[in-house]
Each structure stands twice: as C-alpha cells, then as structure tokens.
Amino acid sequence: SHPFYLDCDTGIDDALALAYLLASPHADLRGIGTVSGNVSAAVGARNTLDLLELAGHAHVPVALGAHDPQAGSFGGGAPWVHGANGIGEVTLSTAAAGLAAGTAAEMLVRLAHEHPGQLRILAVGPLTNIAAALRLDPELPALVQDITIMGGAAFAPGNVTAVAEANIANDPEAAAEVFAAGWDVTMVPLDVTMSNVLEESHRQELLASSGPVPRALGEMLGYYFRFYESQFGRACSAMHDPLAAALAVGGVSAAVAPVVTVDVDTTSGPGRGQTICDLRGRYMDYPEQPGARCRVVLSLEDDFAPHLVEVLLSVSESTTA
Numbered sequence: 001s002h003p004f005y006l007d008c009d010t011g012i013d014d015a016l017a018l019a020y021l022l023a024s025p026h027a028d029l030r031g032i033g034t035v036s037g038n039v040s041a042a043v044g045a046r047n048t049l050d051l052l053e054l055a056g057h058a059h060v061p062v063a064l065g066a067h068d069p070q071a072g073s074f075g076g077g078a079p080w081v082h083g084a085n086g087i088g089e090v091t092l093s094t095a096a097a098g099l100a101a102g103t104a105a106e107m108l109v110r111l112a113h114e115h116p117g118q119l120r121i122l123a124v125g126p127l128t129n130i131a132a133a134l135r136l137d138p139e140l141p142a143l144v145q146d147i148t149i150m151g152g153a154a155f156a157p158g159n160v161t162a163v164a165e166a167n168i169a170n171d172p173e174a175a176a177e178v179f180a181a182g183w184d185v186t187m188v189p190l191d192v193t194m195s196n197v198l199e200e201s202h203r204q205e206l207l208a209s210s211g212p213v214p215r216a217l218g219e220m221l222g223y224y225f226r227f228y229e230s231q232f233g234r235a236c237s238a239m240h241d242p243l244a245a246a247l248a249v250g251g252v253s254a255a256v257a258p259v260v261t262v263d264v265d266t267t268s269g270p271g272r273g274q275t276i277c278d279l280r281g282r283y284m285d286y287p288e289q290p291g292a293r294c295r296v297v298l299s300l301e302d303d304f305a306p307h308l309v310e311v312l313l314s315v316s317e318s319t320t321a
C-alpha cells in the first residue's frame, strides 16, 4: 500500500472520501491538510479530527491549511449543500486529538521528503495548499508519485458558474499552478462524478449498519440528498470526492480517460475557473499528446455506488457505538 496525503474541505463527500481511504488496503494515510471550501479550513479540520476519532484512526495527523484563496478571501462555503457545520448538521463527539504543528503545505512537503518517489496526493478541495507546497519546495513534483484531483469539468457544465466547478472556482490561481507543475495528474471532473450517483437504497444500507462511521455517513447523506433533489429531481447524490479516492487507489477503473493538457482560466471574465482540457483528439480515439500529463477521467468501467457502499460498510467493523 502507498503512503497518501489527503487535502480536503470536509464536507459531506470529503467525509466519504476520508472513510474510503481509511478502509482501503491500498492506501496508508500519513497526513491530512484542510483548506477552506465547503466550510472554513478550521471547521473542516474539526470535522476531520472528529471523523478520524469515530473511525478509530485518531493517530492520523491533521494540519490546518489556507483559510483564504490566493486572490480574494474565503466566501463562506456552501452551507446549503453541506449544512452549516459542513457535515449535514450531524453532531459528532469532539475528538481528543488536536491539530498537528505547522501548515498543511509544510506537512505535504515533509511527507514527500520522508517517502521520496512514493507519496501519492489526493486533493478533493480547492488547490490552495497544494500550490503553497509547490512554492515552498519546487522539487515537490519530482518527489511525489502522482496527484489525483477532484475538480473541474471537461465537456460537462460547471456547478458554480456555467463553466467552473467549485474546487477550481474557489481558487483558480492555485489550480493553474497545480495543473502546470509538471507531474502526473489524474483529474476527476464533474463529467464522471455527476453521472455515477448514490441512491436512497444505498443510503439505507449505510444507516442499517452497526458501525458508527457508516451510520454517521448515512445521516450526513440525508442532508446532501435534499440538495441534490433540486439537481436530479429525486433523492440521490453525486459522490465527487469518494470517486476520486476510489480511482486513486484502483477500487474502480476508468473507461475513457485521455491524457491531455489542461489549462485553468484565471481571467476575470465568464470563463474564470474553467478547466480547459484539450479534448480535440476525441474523434480519433485520443491519440497521444506529446508532453501531456493530465489523465482526465470521463467515464467508468464499473458501477461505483455498490462498490462505495461495500467499502464504507467495512470501516471500523470492529467498533460499535
């Protein structure tokens, strides 16, 4: 199993991604950094610590990351999607563990040096901390194995503007630096996350578990489903962040995933935050693009929802609450 650094804005689907990584035999989670997005970096850190304790993994260090994006300031998050506390108004007991010393970016750089050539990054929030780490240590891309990013939209529409997805829209300047850094990126855009949804029957399976983590996640998803009702007309939800986790560890496989160049629009016009993916090869089955290093996942081989439920049900099987 590989050492992993998770960067997140915990968030309901971030909580699912965290639980997925904890349960995966292919991931050895060595550190977590939080960033403002769904909630502030500080609230995201609180949620992350509390979830880790509930899952019996309080030893995983959590570092506080950036409160504000590179340009401007944190806009207050998305309480209508994730609830005011970020986890669908579910109350978890407050973890005994505190934050690790230093910033999230410092933690990432340190882990990369501790595991040269091996560390894998999963980024499921705005990319502010990852860009900060690149500035702290420009050798970072050569030190890590790869980075998987939940963010952006290829052919799909955006979810905060016509073209921009939230994680990119919340810090386009940081995202532009991360996509241009010269490392192997797997991008998990809305194209694939919006077309592999979790249904109410799956949520009921989580709620029926005897494990405290699947049950808490099932409760959080109740809130998320109510928001998605306005998107899909029925109680279900996208699973953005856990899908990125599953693709990173190989729990599911991509069907169509061309390796292309991706630019991020940092202008102030209507394109701000768009991920401009060079998908012109579509009509020729995506021939190789010299120098391109971003694998853009457009569709899956597998049915993700049953796999996700199975993995989540295995979290802290031995713990009862």
Ligand code: BDR
Pocket: 011, 012, 013, 014, 037, 038, 078, 081, 124, 125, 150, 159, 165, 166, 167, 240, 241
């Ligand atoms: C992304 O934005 C956040 O709301 C979610 O946690 C996910 O990472 C989806 O656009």
Ligand code: CA
Pocket: 008, 009, 010, 011, 013, 014, 037, 038, 124, 125, 241
């Ligand atoms: Ca997220």
